[in-house]
Each structure stands twice: as C-alpha cells, then as structure tokens.
Amino acid sequence: MKTWASKTVLYDPELRSVMVRALYGTPLAIPIGMTIATIVIAACAAITGDAAFALLSAVMGCVGAFRFGTQVLYRRKQTSFSTAVFERLAYAGAWATALTMSCFGAYAVTAHADDRIVTLAVAQTIGYIAGIAGRNSSRPFITNVQVTFAALPFAGALIASQIPAFVVIAGALLMTVVLTISSSDVIHRVFLSNFRTTRDLKTIATTDSITSLLNRRGFIEEVEERLSSGRRTYLLSVDVDDFKTVNDTLGHDVGDALLSLVANRISSALEPGDRAARIGGDEFMIVTDRSSKDVAELAALVVSLFADPISVGKFTLSISVSIGLANATGESLERSLKHCDLALYKAKADGKNRWQSYVPQFSEAYDRRIELEHDLTKAIVEGQFDLHFQPIYSPRGRTILLCEALMRWKHPTRGSVSPAEFIPLAEQTGLIKSLGSFAIGQALKAAVSWPEPVGVSVNVSGKQFHRDHDLVGVIEDALRRTGVAPHRVTIEVTETTLAEDKEFVIATLHRIRALGVKVALDDFGTGYSSLSYFAELPIDMLKIDRAFVGSIATSTKARALMRAITGLAGDLNVPMIVEGVETPEQFEAVTRFAPYGVQGFLFARPMPKEDIDPIIDRRVALPAIDRPSTTVTKKGRSSAA
Ligand code: C2E
Numbered sequence: 001m002k003t004w005a006s007k008t009v010l011y012d013p014e015l016r017s018v019m020v021r022a023l024y025g026t027p028l029a030i031p032i033g034m035t036i037a038t039i040v041i042a043a044c045a046a047i048t049g050d051a052a053f054a055l056l057s058a059v060m061g062c063v064g065a066f067r068f069g070t071q072v073l074y075r076r077k078q079t080s081f082s083t084a085v086f087e088r089l090a091y092a093g094a095w096a097t098a099l100t101m102s103c104f105g106a107y108a109v110t111a112h113a114d115d116r117i118v119t120l121a122v123a124q125t126i127g128y129i130a131g132i133a134g135r136n137s138s139r140p141f142i143t144n145v146q147v148t149f150a151a152l153p154f155a156g157a158l159i160a161s162q163i164p165a166f167v168v169i170a171g172a173l174l175m176t177v178v179l180t181i182s183s184s185d186v187i188h189r190v191f192l193s194n195f196r197t198t199r200d201l202k203t204i205a206t207t208d209s210i211t212s213l214l215n216r217r218g219f220i221e222e223v224e225e226r227l228s229s230g231r232r233t234y235l236l237s238v239d240v241d242d243f244k245t246v247n248d249t250l251g252h253d254v255g256d257a258l259l260s261l262v263a264n265r266i267s268s269a270l271e272p273g274d275r276a277a278r279i280g281g282d283e284f285m286i287v288t289d290r291s292s293k294d295v296a297e298l299a300a301l302v303v304s305l306f307a308d309p310i311s312v313g314k315f316t317l318s319i320s321v322s323i324g325l326a327n328a329t330g331e332s333l334e335r336s337l338k339h340c341d342l343a344l345y346k347a348k349a350d351g352k353n354r355w356q357s358y359v360p361q362f363s364e365a366y367d368r369r370i371e372l373e374h375d376l377t378k379a380i381v382e383g384q385f386d387l388h389f390q391p392i393y394s395p396r397g398r399t400i401l402l403c404e405a406l407m408r409w410k411h412p413t414r415g416s417v418s419p420a421e422f423i424p425l426a427e428q429t430g431l432i433k434s435l436g437s438f439a440i441g442q443a444l445k446a447a448v449s450w451p452e453p454v455g456v457s458v459n460v461s462g463k464q465f466h467r468d469h470d471l472v473g474v475i476e477d478a479l480r481r482t483g484v485a486p487h488r489v490t491i492e493v494t495e496t497t498l499a500e501d502k503e504f505v506i507a508t509l510h511r512i513r514a515l516g517v518k519v520a521l522d523d524f525g526t527g528y529s530s531l532s533y534f535a536e537l538p539i540d541m542l543k544i545d546r547a548f549v550g551s552i553a554t555s556t557k558a559r560a561l562m563r564a565i566t567g568l569a570g571d572l573n574v575p576m577i578v579e580g581v582e583t584p585e586q587f588e589a590v591t592r593f594a595p596y597g598v599q600g601f602l603f604a605r606p607m608p609k610e611d612i613d614p615i616i617d618r619r620v621a622l623p624a625i626d627r628p629s630t631t632v633t634k635k636g637r638s639s640a641a
C-alpha cells in the first residue's frame, strides 16, 4: 500500500489530472454497468424472495447513483472540488461497487443452492473483474484494491462451499486476480513512459530554445486554452527597441545572450496566472488573467525593468522595450493579436520605451494606412505628387540661401496627405525609391530657373540607400539633365539613415559629395545618439530640429543645449541651419547662436514653385533684425510675425 501511495505522490499535477480524467473518461460505462449489476441482484431477490438480495440491490443502486453524480459534477467543471478530491471520490465509488458485488456473490453461494442464483453471481463477478482489468488497468492502486475487494470474499465463500466445481471457479477467480495485479503494474509503467515521452516532445515543440519561454506555438495554445475556459485574458506584446542594431553591430551571439537576459527580466515581473513567450526575433508576449488595472501596472513595470543597463559578457547595453496591450476575447485570437500589434506600433511611433493600450481608433488608422498604401502606387502613375518649396534664409544677408523641397500628395478624395504619413508608407512598400528619384529630378528642375547661388535641398530617405538602388546615379542623372551646378544641391539625410547599412551609407555619402553635392544632417537633436552619428557621417551642414527651437526663447536648458551644439558644429566647421522658427522671440534667441540659415513659418511656409519664383531673389524683412513685421512673399502665404 505504501509503495502505491508513494508512487501517487510522485505524480505531477498534469499527469494526475490526465489520470483522473481517464477515470471519468468512459461516461456510459458507469450508468450501464451499475444498472446491470443492480438489476441482476434485484432479479435474484425476485427469484428467491430473499430480502438480503433486495438490500444489496438497493445498496448497489445507491453506489451507482453516487458514482453517476460525481461523474456529472466532474464533467460540468463548475465545482470547487480539486482533482485530488475527484480522484478519491472515484476510488470510493469503485471500491464500494467491488465490495457490494463481492458480498452479493459470497451471500448467493453461501445462502442459496439454486444454480440460477449461483450462475448469476459467478457471471456477474467474473464479468466485473474482466471489466476492471480492461478499464482501469493503467491505475494499479485502484485496480488492485478493486479486484481484491471484488474477488476475495466471493472466492472464500466458493471454497467454503466445498463443492468441487465452485472450488475450481474460486481458483480461476484468484488466478484472474493475480494476473490482473501483475499486468496492471506493467501497463501502468508503459502508460507513464508514453505519457512522459509525449509530454517531452510537446514541451520541445512549444518551448523557445534561446529563452526557455514558450514559443509562438506554445503561446497560441496557452491563450486558446485560456479563452476556451472563459478566463479573462489580456495580451502584452513586448518588443525590444532597436534590437537590430545590437545584432548588426555586436553579432548574433551577443544578440541571443541579450534575448535570454531580456526573458529573465520579463519573467521577474510575472506572477502565477501570467505566462511569457518569445514568439520570434526580439518579440516577446505575455498572457495574463489580471484585471485591467493590474495589467496596466504590469506593462509599466516591465518597461521600467529596463531602465538599468544589461551586462552581456563584456558589453553593457542600455536597451528599452515598447509594449502593446490588448484584451483578448474568444471571438478571434488573430484579431486580438492584431490589436496588440497596433498598440505596439503606436508605442513605437510615440517614441518607444513605453506601453500603450489598444483603442479602436488604432484600427481605423490602420485601415487608412492600408488604403493609402494601396492608393500610393496609383498616385505615382497618375502623377498626384508635386513639390513645395520652403525658403531657408540667411539671418545676416536676409536673402534666400536655398529652398527645401517638400513633397505633397494631392489625394483625389482625401485632399492633401502629409509627407509624415505617406513617406513611411512609401518606405515600407519600397515605392520610396521611385518617389525619391522623382523628388530629386523635380527639385533640380525647379532650381534651374533660380539665380546663382540659390540652392535646393532634397530630403532623402534611408531606404534610398540600398545596394540595389543607384542613388548616386539618380543624382548624377538629374544634374546632367538640368545642368544645375552640383554645389547648389543639398541632400538631407537623418540619423536613422545610418541604421540601414552603415558602411554602405557612408560610402554612398562620400560618392555624393565627390559629385560636388552637399550633405545636410536633418532633424538633428531628435535621435538619442546624435553626437556619435554626427562624428561618423560625412556632412556639410547641420539642421537643428524644430523640437529644439520650440522652447529656445523661454528655457535656459534649451539654450544651454543649443550652445553645446553650436560649439560642436563650430569646432567641426559645419554650418548650422535652424528649422521651425515660428516667433520673433525664437528668431531673436536663435540669432544669438549665429546660425548659417533659418527656416520656419515666421518667414515662409512651404509653397508651390510658382509662388516661390517671384520672391526667390528678394530680401526678407527678418523681424528681430529689422522690425517685427510680415515677410515679403505674395498672396499672404507667409506668416505675420
Ligand atoms: P523635414 O525634412 O524636417 O521638413 C521640415 C518640416 O517642417 C516640413 O514639414 C515643414 O513644412 C515643417 N516646418 C517648416 N517650418 C516649420 C515651422 O516653423 N513650424 C512647424 N511646425 N513646422 C515647420 P512637411 O512638409 O510636412 O514634411 C515633413 C517631413 O516629411 C519632412 O521633415 C521630411 O522628413 C519628410 N519629407 C518631405 N518631403 C520629403 C521627400 O521628398 N522625401 C523624403 N524622403 N522625405 C520627405
């Protein structure tokens, strides 16, 4: 008994639950078997008129009702009973049946010489033992007690009758008991080994080898299981910001080691009821049954866990994660995962290192993106794009130094679509190459009519620096076709350009400069690693982002930063253009740093070529230098100070 008990203790919860499920796994066996047994004993009562049989029949009926009831309860799963309780209830029912059965057999043989009664008792008991051997033989504990209870009292009574045929039957019964007991142990071991092998294979198929978390398949199974059981389910999509840079610069071994440390940090935030997974690349997911408030706390906690740098071998890396959060409903897991993705996308777009909960507007924005993406191809063919130009003035000479070409999309139904919206789409779809080539061609064409030395600057996306795209050839071609002097042309690149293929980008920039074309670093001050890029990129000009200029008139911190950048640009001998000057106060504050050029709504907004042509060689009345007033563009396009 002790060995069985200790074996029972060794069962882990999953195994035990499977085994208990097997006990309740043949729903018809109990009502049918118990009804037959009750009827057989009742028949004996009817034949003999013996009240003891009637009593035994009633007991059998009650045991049957009890077993049927526990089975119904188990199948409904709406009970506070644990698996262990159901296991004990199954044992109790089975053993009570066996004992009642055996008492019936023993009593029939002892109290009645009627062959019909004895035949019924023998047939019933042997049938019952055979049934147990078949049904429960993978569970030695329950089987062995069951067959022993069922056979021993009955066999004892058969032997005590001293009728030779009965003694032979008793011998056969005891042999059956011995065989059942010895085979049930073997069957049980085979069952366990099969179970464990299957489970190991399943674990391998559902575990991520780098982090030991669930993999995509395991995660989907886990979420589906939770949803089907009606559990509250929230999904968090956790993405390592700029992981590609780590992989590209430090190699895949460091990347893998980092992923495993990221997994540890994520796991440290989990509680019972949460599961984490790595579903591919640097994408992790968490499923949780916490309340919406607690889920938000979990998301914030995971983001904050990455505030401290991570040591990977000899490297110390500062990384962050972005998180998208969505509620999962049983309707469509695919849709819930999509919601999570959209929330993550928003978290990334808002500057990374943050979490974002899904709201339906994200789906609307997504649908709009998809629609625009579809329209974009047609727009190029149908020529819905043109360029606007925004002048960049010299604060001293008050003349236009160059004009920045800014793309405009006149959508047939949506009106003017912002480049901030369609350029990323064009980048994603690869259309940026033809769109970018169009911009370069058109910008240079516009500059032909402008007087020397007024130049033109064109924004170039990082995606145009591709080994399979001849950007230098496109520029060369435009120069040749328009005849614009190369020194009048500037290409604007941003820090993110370097993220593409650093060596190739730098080599291409050198080739562009070799043509005589200038390179400006646009939106300076928005990236977090500006200074390192600044040193690496071969550039002729720096454009300070308008985010910097916003508070320049009011914030001493902004002025201190501007001073530092100006000092750096001066030391490196790189002229500076300040973007986004909107007020005379900003202009005044900015001029103290003696920039090479100023650009902003204060002087002029971007405008079509026909509007810029008449003012191209005019001096502008710059507010802080002359008087706070309007600029001299026509049609009132430019702003008043
Ligand atoms: P950017 O290159 O930094 O261009 C400057 C943006 O700031 C322009 O927005 C311009 O209209 C806006 N701006 C100028 N002065 C002010 C000001 O005083 N206040 C404010 N609030 N904004 C000002 P736009 O035209 O919407 O372009 C947005 C971005 O789209 C550009 O930023 C550039 O990165 C991209 N872009 C535009 N055209 C092209 C293109 O042909 N190719 C590529 N690759 N990107 C383009």
Ligand code: MG
Pocket: 404, 459, 492, 522
């Ligand atoms: Mg620009």
Ligand code: MG
Pocket: 522, 523, 543, 545, 546, 579
């Ligand atoms: Mg800019």
